[in-house]
Structures are given as structure tokens and as C-alpha cells.
Amino acid sequence: MTHLVRRKRYIITGQVQGVGFRPFVYRIALENKVTGTVSNTSDGVFIEVQGDEEALAGFAFDLVDKLPPLAEVTSKTEDELPAVDDETEFTILASEGKKGNRVLISADVATCDDCLRDMADPENRRYEYPFTNCTNCGPRYTITKSIPYDRAKTSMSCFPLCPDCKSEYEDPLDRRFHAQPNACDVCGPYVWLTKPDGTEQCRGTEAIVQTAEALANGHIAAVKGLGGFHLACMATGDQGQQAIETLRTRKNRWGKPLAVMAKDIETARAIADLTEEEEKLLVTKERPIVLCKQRSDAPIAKALNPGTQYIGVMLPYTPLHHILFKYFAQKISELPVLVMTSGNMSSEPIALGNREALKRLHVLADVFLLHNRDILVRVDDSVVRVQKGTGKPQFFRRARGFTPRPVFMENKAPSVLGVGPELKNTLCYTRDNEAFVSQHIGDMQNLEVYSFYEEIAEFLPQILEIEVEAVVHDLHPDYMTTRFARDYGQERNIPVLGLQHHAAHIYSVLAENKFSGTALGLALDGTGYGEDGTIWGGELLCVNNQSLKHKRLGRLAHIPLPGGETAIHEPWRIAQGILWNAGINQSEKEWTWNKQFSQQSKFLPQLLERNINTPITSSCGRLFDAVSAMLGICHTVTYEGEAAILLEDAQDLSITEGYNCPLNTSGELLELDSINLFQQCYEDWQRGVAIGIIARKFHLGLIHGCAQLVAHAAKDTDINTIALSGGVMQSFTVGTELPKALAELGFTVIQHTQLPPNDGCISLGQAAYGRQWLLNQS
Structure with missing residues (x-):
């Protein structure tokens, strides 16, 4: 009986390079007794297989069913080819590259269990080798120069493989076949310790x-x-307390909580009340920092996270971390937990190279543990939390482990650049139906961060091999990103578009959810430059992301910012400004900030009366700040969101009824009377009501008011889909209970799942707007 021989070609795109995809194809080809070839190209992985019907069917099944753990297929095409005579084996061809690649760059991945076993075995040649990896783990994005992802195009190119490593690298049946960072202590990078x-x-x-x-x-x-x-120090005991205080002094970072790394999941359980979902997040291959509730009996130094019951925890994700914790645990009697915070001065980007670190961090660190594997792309740790109710992760900062994983859009379009906002900056490039949002870059307020921004702005289009056809920026004329966009567009002679900050928030969450059409969007955050020249921050918008029309339907009531930018850092000014507007001045001796700021407080009415440097804002974030300051919880902030975080932690969760937050429907815009809400807080405070009760009733009142604002607009517009975005959605209370309240009213609620709701999502919204603009032009 003769068997008809056929030949097929598959083209696979997605995350299929640097993840053991070719050896996987080689193995299933041998198992199914087919001949042919597999190769990496800029268009993806090309596979040609030849055999009888049964063999080809088995190969096709395994190609889908047995994918390597790190592989992600986004497209697969299949074609029939003429059979090749006298072909007797299946071979792996050398990689080839050409302009216009379709390959996804892999993110960095935590050390796998197989490599950990190698490192723990004294008989293994990689025993305690701090750069152990295989195709299932290790660095990817941070060591990559260009695509296709091969050793010569990574920072490992300067480490020639020894005979043993070369044998592994060239053996398709070895798990280190074409593991580009493959090395050992004979041929690879090494670590050393230095003084400052x-x-x-x-x-x-x-x-x-x-x-x-x-x-x-x-x-x-x-x-x-x-x-x-990272800057690392003890996190437990008296020594930990002293070390953290020293670190805070040196780093000039006083109040902001610091993240910790725990030796293992058992140690993490000893310091945090972990839910099942939180444990799963901690042990994923991405190894993010997970915000968890700290155990009441956790032996953590108080200086770690003052004023909050939450703690940011991560587990070791590199071989170096695992070895360090092995010896650290042997030398202490406390739990093996270390502070692991970004290696930078406050507001600067994380240090990258050895010389840079010694120059910038010598005043911060007592010792330096260095290595000679170059980091080509700087990436901070990602920060996530589990959303109550849904169990899904929510990003606070999207970086290591997730970048440069794309957000997939609904349709293909020309490439666009969204330059991002001023704070919590990211930038976004699109390619066909993919949106590549950069790692967290930071606050664009100094030249060091701007230089980092320029690094990524140059690197991403190079590695994606795209030509941008439009660039989109925020409306604020003085942002560094706005100037960058204008220069970028002028140099390339491409359209430069402006998009209002809160509209970009809503375009972003719509793009993430592949929503097309008209939706109501509620954007609640700190500040954003408004289309009317005022400072927005509590906005209800109607957005159509196809026609690119958006309209402001409602907002929170205006509150003053006496002193302008200073009021953002000293929220007692906002509280006094609201009280002054309400005619409440007679109780100034009782105000919680009077002792610390009595002199400034006396002069504040003059600013308000004469309207000197006192802009108005509809900001929801500033309202939180004002209530926090009025209650004496936080008069000055040392990091963004501090006043709101401390106010939330003060809540008495036994309270189930909130204050009334009236909706004014008589004006051109719907207005949520947040001033009235603030006054109710103040009146209860004057009556001696417990701060925890006031804080809780404020949160519930605001949530109910926002739900009623949306409901009124939805009735007028006959729109049922509500998109939520903005930094306030990172509040555990608002982020959980506002979507629930809207869902109970019958609305379809869409939220961020792949990006943070804070300004880290803005660049995606800008890019989504720009690509649709190009489509509409054509």
C-alpha cells in the first residue's frame, strides 16, 4: 500500500523567538516522522513539513497542543507546497532577517524550576551560577539589540560559548538549544563586589x-x-528599621512605601495575608510586585510602609536573587525579607550600567554587587494588585515581565506614536493591529528621565521596524512630550495631533477592550489640561472612537488650588480653599493644619479674595486630598496619592451608608456637588464623629454620586456602556465598588485589564486615536 506524500508550509507569528520554538518544532517533527525545515525569519517562524496524511495530521495537532511554556501564537497560516523528492530528515535552518518583522519580542522571564534544580545541585556544572538560564527562562527584552533574536544581536555576543555550552546550544533536543543567554562560569558573565x-x-x-x-x-x-x-537592605527587626530610615534619608524618599522581596512563597505568607489569586500572581513567570494586605503580626519594620496596611511583595526572579537569599537566610535569625527598591535617586530613572550606578548611587549604597552582562534596556519592576470581586490583576506599573507584550487592537492600521503624558509616562507605538506600550518611564520633570524617554523612543521603532505616520500628544502646551511630538512630526513631515488628557484615558480603555462605537467614559484622576483651559480631573465624557468625536457631559464641582502647584503638595491649602468658598472662616483656630502652617494659613484668604495663583479644578484626586487634610490625616504629601491612600486606610468598613452627593442638572454641564459632600465631612468632623466613619461615608457618598451622574447621562443619551479610567480607579474602594454600583444599575462596565488606569495608559489612548484618524482620512 502506498502513502500519498504531501508538503505543507506554516508561517507562525507571535512570541515565537527566544522561547524554544524551533527545537519544539524539531521534536514534534521527529515524533511524527515528518521531514522538512524550520527557520526564524523577520516574518515569523517558517515551517515546511512533508509526510503522509497521518503524520501531517499528528504534527498539526502537536503544533497547537504542545506549545512551549513561553510561546504565544498570534497568527498561523497554512499552505500546500509541492513535495520535495529524496528529503530524508528534518533540519533547523539558520535565522534570516529582513525589513518589516512580524515577530513579538519576548519579555524577561523568571528562573524556571529546571534551572533552579541545576543551581542547587553541587554536582551540576551550574551549581550556584548566577546567570543560569534556558529557553524557558531568563532575560530577553533587556538584552536585545534587534530582531531576529539571536545571540549575536544580544548583549551576550561578547561571551563566546565554551565547548560544553556550545554543545547544549547546538543540540535541538537540549532545553538550552539556542538559548541566547546560555553560559556557565567558564565562558559567561560573572559578579563582583565593590566599595562605593x-x-x-x-x-x-x-x-x-x-x-x-x-x-x-x-x-x-x-x-x-x-x-x-535595586537598592537592598534588611526589612525586619531593629536593624531593618535603622537600615530603612538610612535609605530613606539618603534617597530623600520619606513616606512612600517600599517594596520587599521574600525568599519564597512561605516567607511571603508569613508577612502578608495572601489570597489564592495573590499567590498565583506572585509565582507567575512575570514575578511582579503584588500589593497585599500585611499580616498584623508580620515582623516588618514600621518604616517600610508608614500609614498603610498594604505591602508590596515580590519573589526572587533571577538566579542571582536566589543565591543571595540562600546566604542571607543563613546569616540572620529573622525572616529572610529584603527591601528591593529601584536603584535611583527620587524622580530619576533606574540606574542601568556599572559606571552609571557607581556615579549615581555611591551616596546611597554601602556596597555594590555588579556583573558584566550589559543591560541594554532599563526596566523597572511591575506592580499589580488583585481586584476585589473579580480576582483579576490590575496594574499600577507595567514594566518588567510584561513589556513589550502588545495590546491587540480590533483592526489593522498604519503605525502611530502616542507620546504619553507628563507623569507616569509611557509611550506607545502601533504596528498593524498591535499596540506596544513601553515600560514605565516615569515623571518627565528632569533631563535624566527625558534621556530615558528618548532611549525608548528610538529603540522601539527600530526593533519593531516601523515607520510612524502620525504622532499624538496631550493638549498641555508646556509638556516635554508635547514639544517632543511637535519636533518629531516636523522632522518626519507627518501629522501631529493633540488629544485632551481625559479623552485619551477613555480612548485607551476602549482600545484595550476592543470596543468600537459610542460609550460614556468616567475619568477620575489628579489633574489634566482641559479643553476650556481649566484643570480637569473628574470628567464624564461621551466618546465615539470611530468618528473621533467626544463631548464633556459632566464634571465634579470646581474647587480652588490656592498656590497652584504648591496646593498639590500641601493639600491643607485645598481644604482651606473649599471652606473659604463656603464661607467657613470662623473656625480657623480649630483647623488641623493651623499648628504647622498657621502663618501661611493667615495669608491664604488674600490669595483667594484676589484670585492670585488660585486656579480652579474639577479634580477628583484633589477632592480626596482636601478631605484627608481637613481630617488631619495628611497635610503635606511626599509622594503622589499619599493623602488618598491614607484616607482610604482610615475607613471604618462597618459603615454601609454614605453621605449624600447631590447632582446639579440645571447648568450646561451635569455637576456632581462634591463641595456639598466635603461640607458634610467637615460638619461631622466638627461634631466629633470618628475619622474612620467620616472617611467611609465620604467614599461611599462619592461612589453613589458618580453612579447617579452616569445614570442621568445614560438616560439622556441612551448609552449603556460605561468606560472607567484614571488614577482614582486604583483606589481599592472606588476601583471595586464603583463598577459594582454601575453594574447593579444595569450598565455594561469596561475597565483596564492590560494597562494601569493611571496615566500609564494615556499613550495607548493617544495612539488609538491617531491610528483611527489615519484610517478615517483614507
Whole structure:
């Protein structure tokens, strides 16, 4: 009986390079007894297979059913080809590249269990080697120069493979086949310990041991990691308290909570009340920082997260981390938990290279644990939390482990650049139906961050091999990103478009959810430049992301910002401004801020009366700040969102009824009377009502008021889909209970799931707007 031989070609795109895809194809080809070839190209992975019907069917099934753990297929095409005579084997061809690649760049991945076993085995040649990896784990994005992803195009190109590593690298049946960072202590990178002046102390395992010793003795270490440097110190006991206070003093970072790394999941359970979903997030291959509720009996230093019951926890994600914790745990009697915060001065980007770190961090760290594998792209740790009710993750910062994973759009369109906002900046490039949002870049308020921004603005289009056809920026004329966009467009002679900040928020969440058409969008955040020249921040918009028309339907009541930018850092000014507008001045001696700011407080009415440097805002974030300050919880902020975070933590959760938050429907815009809401807080405070009760009733009153604002607009417009965005949606209370309240009213609620609701999502909204604008033009 003869078997008809056929030949098929598959073209696979997605995350299929640097993830063991070719050896996977090779193995299933051998198992199914087919011949042919597989190769990496700029268009994806090309596979040609030849065999009888049964063999080809088995191969096709395995190609879908047995994917490698890190592979993600976004498209697969299948064609019939003429059979090739006398073909007897299946081979892996050399990679080829050409302009216009269709390949997704893999994000960095935590060390896999197989590699951890290698590192723990004294008989294994990778015993305690801090750069152990395979095709299922290790660095990707942070060491990549260009695509296709091959060793010569990574920062490992300067480390020639030794015979043993080369044998693994060339064996299709080895899990290190074409693992581009593959190395060992014979041929690969190494670590060493230095003083702050750069004087080398020791190398190899001894350097890690001495770093653990320094940490156990209360010193601060700068540790070179995957996407940059961490500053590490003890997080427990009296030594931890002292070390954290020293770190805060040196870093000038006083109130903002610091993240910790726990040795393992058991240690994490000892410091946080972990839910099942939180545990799952902690052990994912992305290894983000997960915001969890701290255990009441956790032996964590109080200086770690003052004023909040939540703690940011992550687990080790590099071989170096695992070895460091092994020796650190041996040298202490407390739980093996270390502060692991970004290696930078406040407001600067994370340090990248050794010389840069020694120059910038020598005043912060007592010792430096360095290595000689270059980091080509700086990437901070990602920060997430589990949304109550849904169990789904919500991003606070999207970076390591997730970048540059794309957000998939509904249709294909020309490439666009969204330059992002001024704070919590990201930028976004699109390619066909993919939107590549950069890692968190930071606040664009100094030249160091702007230089980082320019690095990524140059790197992403190069690695994506795209030509941008339009650029979109915020309406604020003085943003660095606005100037960048105008220069960028002028240099390339392409359209430069402006999009209002809160509209961009809504375009972003619609794009994430592949929604097309008209929706109501509620954008609640700190500040954004409004189309009427005022400062917006509590906005109800009607947005059509096809016609690109949006209209402001409602807002929160205007409140004053006496002192302008200063009021954002000193929210007691906002509280006094609201009270002054309400005619409440007679109780100034009782105001909670009077002792600290009595002199400034006396002069504030003059600013208000004469309207000097007192802009008005509809900001929801500033309203939180004002209530927090009025109650004496937070008069000045040391980091963004501090006043609101502390106000939320003060809530008495036994309270189920909130204040009334009236809706004014008589004006051109619907107006939520947040001034009335504030006054109710003030009146209860004057009566001596407990702060926890007031804080809770404020949150519930605002949530109910926002729901009624939306309901009124929905009735007028006959729109049932509500999109929620803005930094206020990161509040545990608002982010959970507002969507629930809207759903109970019968609305379809869409939220962010792939990006943070804060300004980190703005660049996607801008890019979505720009690509639709180009489509509409054509």
C-alpha cells in the first residue's frame, strides 16, 4: 500500500523567538516522522513539513497542543507546497532577517524550576551560577539589540560559548538549544563586589556571600539585576528599621512605601495575608510586585510602609536573587525579607550600567554587587494588585515581565506614536493591529528621565521596524512630550495631533477592550489640561472612537488650588480653599493644619479674595486630598496619592451608608456637588464623629454620586456602556465598588485589564486615536 506524500508550509507569528520554538518544532517533527525545515525569519517562524496524511495530521495537532511554556501564537497560516523528492530528515535552518518583522519580542522571564534544580545541585556544572538560564527562562527584552533574536544581536555576543555550552546550544533536543543567554562560569558573565569608590573586593560566589553578610549587618547594597539596579537592605527587626530610615534619608524618599522581596512563597505568607489569586500572581513567570494586605503580626519594620496596611511583595526572579537569599537566610535569625527598591535617586530613572550606578548611587549604597552582562534596556519592576470581586490583576506599573507584550487592537492600521503624558509616562507605538506600550518611564520633570524617554523612543521603532505616520500628544502646551511630538512630526513631515488628557484615558480603555462605537467614559484622576483651559480631573465624557468625536457631559464641582502647584503638595491649602468658598472662616483656630502652617494659613484668604495663583479644578484626586487634610490625616504629601491612600486606610468598613452627593442638572454641564459632600465631612468632623466613619461615608457618598451622574447621562443619551479610567480607579474602594454600583444599575462596565488606569495608559489612548484618524482620512 502506498502513502500519498504531501508538503505543507506554516508561517507562525507571535512570541515565537527566544522561547524554544524551533527545537519544539524539531521534536514534534521527529515524533511524527515528518521531514522538512524550520527557520526564524523577520516574518515569523517558517515551517515546511512533508509526510503522509497521518503524520501531517499528528504534527498539526502537536503544533497547537504542545506549545512551549513561553510561546504565544498570534497568527498561523497554512499552505500546500509541492513535495520535495529524496528529503530524508528534518533540519533547523539558520535565522534570516529582513525589513518589516512580524515577530513579538519576548519579555524577561523568571528562573524556571529546571534551572533552579541545576543551581542547587553541587554536582551540576551550574551549581550556584548566577546567570543560569534556558529557553524557558531568563532575560530577553533587556538584552536585545534587534530582531531576529539571536545571540549575536544580544548583549551576550561578547561571551563566546565554551565547548560544553556550545554543545547544549547546538543540540535541538537540549532545553538550552539556542538559548541566547546560555553560559556557565567558564565562558559567561560573572559578579563582583565593590566599595562605593569602585574598589573591587572579591568575585563569584564569594561576592554574593559577602553581600549577604553586609545586608545582614544592616548595610545597604546596590544590586545589579535584570533591568537595572535595586537598592537592598534588611526589612525586619531593629536593624531593618535603622537600615530603612538610612535609605530613606539618603534617597530623600520619606513616606512612600517600599517594596520587599521574600525568599519564597512561605516567607511571603508569613508577612502578608495572601489570597489564592495573590499567590498565583506572585509565582507567575512575570514575578511582579503584588500589593497585599500585611499580616498584623508580620515582623516588618514600621518604616517600610508608614500609614498603610498594604505591602508590596515580590519573589526572587533571577538566579542571582536566589543565591543571595540562600546566604542571607543563613546569616540572620529573622525572616529572610529584603527591601528591593529601584536603584535611583527620587524622580530619576533606574540606574542601568556599572559606571552609571557607581556615579549615581555611591551616596546611597554601602556596597555594590555588579556583573558584566550589559543591560541594554532599563526596566523597572511591575506592580499589580488583585481586584476585589473579580480576582483579576490590575496594574499600577507595567514594566518588567510584561513589556513589550502588545495590546491587540480590533483592526489593522498604519503605525502611530502616542507620546504619553507628563507623569507616569509611557509611550506607545502601533504596528498593524498591535499596540506596544513601553515600560514605565516615569515623571518627565528632569533631563535624566527625558534621556530615558528618548532611549525608548528610538529603540522601539527600530526593533519593531516601523515607520510612524502620525504622532499624538496631550493638549498641555508646556509638556516635554508635547514639544517632543511637535519636533518629531516636523522632522518626519507627518501629522501631529493633540488629544485632551481625559479623552485619551477613555480612548485607551476602549482600545484595550476592543470596543468600537459610542460609550460614556468616567475619568477620575489628579489633574489634566482641559479643553476650556481649566484643570480637569473628574470628567464624564461621551466618546465615539470611530468618528473621533467626544463631548464633556459632566464634571465634579470646581474647587480652588490656592498656590497652584504648591496646593498639590500641601493639600491643607485645598481644604482651606473649599471652606473659604463656603464661607467657613470662623473656625480657623480649630483647623488641623493651623499648628504647622498657621502663618501661611493667615495669608491664604488674600490669595483667594484676589484670585492670585488660585486656579480652579474639577479634580477628583484633589477632592480626596482636601478631605484627608481637613481630617488631619495628611497635610503635606511626599509622594503622589499619599493623602488618598491614607484616607482610604482610615475607613471604618462597618459603615454601609454614605453621605449624600447631590447632582446639579440645571447648568450646561451635569455637576456632581462634591463641595456639598466635603461640607458634610467637615460638619461631622466638627461634631466629633470618628475619622474612620467620616472617611467611609465620604467614599461611599462619592461612589453613589458618580453612579447617579452616569445614570442621568445614560438616560439622556441612551448609552449603556460605561468606560472607567484614571488614577482614582486604583483606589481599592472606588476601583471595586464603583463598577459594582454601575453594574447593579444595569450598565455594561469596561475597565483596564492590560494597562494601569493611571496615566500609564494615556499613550495607548493617544495612539488609538491617531491610528483611527489615519484610517478615517483614507
